[in-house]
Amino acid sequence: MKEKNIKLVLAYNGSRFYGWQKQKDKITVQETIEKALKVITGEDIKINGCGRTDRGVHAISYVANFKTSSYLTSRQIKNALNANLFPYIFIKSAEVVSPEFHSRYSAKKKTYRYLIKTGEKNPFLNGLVCYVKEPIDIIRMKKAAAYFTGRHNFSAFQASGSSIRDTERTIYKITIKEERFTIDPEVKVISIEITADGFLYKMARNIVGTLIYAGLGKLPPEDIPELIVSCNRKKVPPTAHPEGLYLKKVVY
Structure with missing residues (x-):
């Protein structure tokens, strides 16, 4: 299936995480979502974040994006992620965006x-x-x-x-x-x-x-x-x- 670029808007309670960015032997938001995506799509996906948040920092509307060849729709991906991530992370929205969109570098x-x-x-x-x-x-x-x-x-x-x-x-x-x-x-x-x-x-x-x-x-x-x-x-x-x-x- 043709690869698509998925944009996520999510909220998370940072109390249990060592920030967004993946770290060795630490629980981070990025790694937690990537593991959930592996379960859902069967793919090894690297998710891009809009910025680096530290341990204990929270997000109301954090933006991330990733590329996938999964047959699942953005709505199905959102629902499946929430089934795996709640209560510490909640996906507020998921949508297909242009291939050029990058959650960090496209931000104004x-x-x-x-x-x-x-x-x-x-x-x-x-x-x-x-x-x-x-x-x-x-x-x-x-x-x-x-x-x-x-x-x-x-x-x-x-x-x-x-x-x-x-x-x-x-x-x-x-x-x-x-x-x-x-x-x-x-x-x-x-x-x-x-x-x-x-x-x-x-x-x-x-x-x-x-x-x-x-x-x-x-x-x-x-x-x-x-x-x-x-x-x-x-x-x-x-x-x-x-x-x-x-x-x-x-x-x-």
Whole structure:
């Protein structure tokens, strides 16, 4: 049968995975899906992901694609995958796309969402938010966030371990707001959403870590431009924990 290119949109809880990318002797999202595809199609399939998510990071609408010669329709593939992957991974949609489509290289924009819970912990939020004991000043966070928008060299916000040389990225928008947690409306969380044309390794979490420092009064918002132009990772505040991070949306 003629080979077809299948695009998947999926959600996953990253708590039990060592990130997206396949690793030796580790449970990852990529390997888990590839094993399920082997069972379903009988083929050794390599699936492409739209980006690299770390251990504990979640996804609301992650995009992946793979080539297959299976006779199964995209709907049948979706249903079969969900029968094998749920409850930690759920395929939201599956469709045949052009042969040229690549989930990573065809992407134009990505949005990451980060959730913070201040004060007391909540059992419903374990593994799903970043806990910060002290109160956070959202106004200070918003002032700091404004300095990140636009096109900059974000090498100071890239973690070690990446071979990428082009470290310029454009951040289109950062929104910060307080919202109520759906299961328990009395609980409030701080939501940070960052939309950019791409992200360096751990860039989103490093930006959030800096915004948290600004919100705690540990870093003047006006110091952000100096951190950016320094291109020095050692001058930037600690990386935010992975548990609160979600890949929310990818635009093509």
